[in-house]
Amino acid sequence: MVTSSAEEADPVTYEELADIEREFDDLDVEIIRKQYLLSKDLYAKRKTVISKIPKFWALVLEAAPPEIDRYIQPSDSEIFAECLTGITVDRFEIAADEGDANGSMTGDPRSVSITFEFSENEWFKETALEKKLWWRRANDGWTGLVSEPVRVHWKKGKDPTKGLMDGAIRLWEARKKAGDMRKRDLPEFDHMAQITETWNGDNTTFFTWFAFVSSRRWVSEEESRNAVEAEAARRKEVQTGTEKLKVDLPEDDELEGQVEAHEDGDGLATVIAEDLWPSAIRYFTQAQESADLSDGEFEEDDEDDEGQPEDGGINLRGLVAQGGEMSDVSDAHEPPRKKKKA
Known part of the structure; x- marks a missing residue:
């Protein structure tokens, strides 16, 4: 019987392959760093230009990819169209990192x-x-990615998160006061778990994303720093053949999902930072083209439904005029028509 080469391979070989994959990941990180530094001036130039275009970012979000669009409710589109003036993405650990004496940057x-x-x-x-x-x-x-919940001071009767964001803030503050960011025997934990049984980022509003903490659990700066050092030491042991057996840690973090306001908050942030932000001009152009193509359909609908009330859709017309120039017609202040949820 012939034994496959894969079966004969030393287990260490697989670990070496895994480490090569990690080295590729490290390379990807450096590419992100270099790209950020090289493109900063160009993004600043873009910001200056698009600041002259009314409703630019509302239209970008109107044409956003499905990974973002699924979380934008019609009520969110109304808010964005009425008052969103800008979106900015910053790799802040790079921006704050001037490097060490050798010019090495660690952020x-x-x-x-x-x-x-x-x-x-x-x-x-x-x-x-x-x-x-x-x-x-x-x-x-x-x-x-992990984050701290952002407090939003909603005006009376205007909170579309149905108390979800306030619950996330209260739990965060209670845990911080207790000195244990994984503490669960708290009334704030029970209250948040009760809220998320009904409301979450999928069915309330895009703004629940601002309350996101982690898709797993909160990880502090200190824990992360120690873990990074331990991983560096482990890789060195692999290279020298002295790696020690791993000790499996108990996994009890599934319960954190019960109190997470937006379970895909990290994924949403990644799509915004790596797709929507760098491709904003393309999405804006797509929104314009979609509006132009839809004008005829809207006119036909107006003829068929004259005198009938609106179906609750949000009107995209008036935001962008033909030829790419911004419209100043009477309905230019109306928010974009939001695609209906499936």
Whole structure:
């Protein structure tokens, strides 16, 4: 009987292959770092130009990919169209990192801040909502984005999250006060778990994303720093053939999903930072083209439904005029027509 070469391979070989994959991951991280530094001036130039285009970011979000669109409700589109003035993505750990004496930069480029800017509006008091997400490594090897919930001061009767964001803030503050970010025997934990049984990022509003903490659990800066050092030591042991057996840590983090306001918050942040933000002009152009193609359909609908009430859709007409120039017609202030959810 012939034994396959895969079966004869030393188990260490598989670990070596895994480490090569990790080296490729490290290379991808450096590419992100270099691209960020090389493109900063160009993004600044783009910001200057698009600041002259009314409703630019509302239209970008109108044409957003499915990974983002699924979380944008019609009520969100109305808010974005009425008062969203800008979106900014920043790799803040790079921006704050001037490097060591040798010019080496240690800030992780996967950490990202995403800022939504608004004009004064009827929904909330803030004019800017910044969501900072840190790339962290847990002591059991998990890696990913974690964040702190952002407080939004909703005006009376205007909270579309149905108390979800307030619940996330209260739980965060209670855990912080207790000195244990994994503490569960808290009334705030039970209250948040009760809220998320009914409401979450899928069925309330895009704004629940600002309350996202982690798809798994919170990882502190200290834990991450120690875990990164341990991983570096482990890789060195692999290279020298002295790696020790791993000790499996107990896994009890599934319960955190019960109190997470937006379970795909890290995925949503990644799509915004790596797709929507760099491709904003393309999405804006697509939104314009879609509006132009739909004008004829809207006119036919107006003829068929004259005198009938609107179906609750949001009108995209008036935001963009023919020829690419911004419209100043009477309905230019109306928010874009939001695609109906399936």
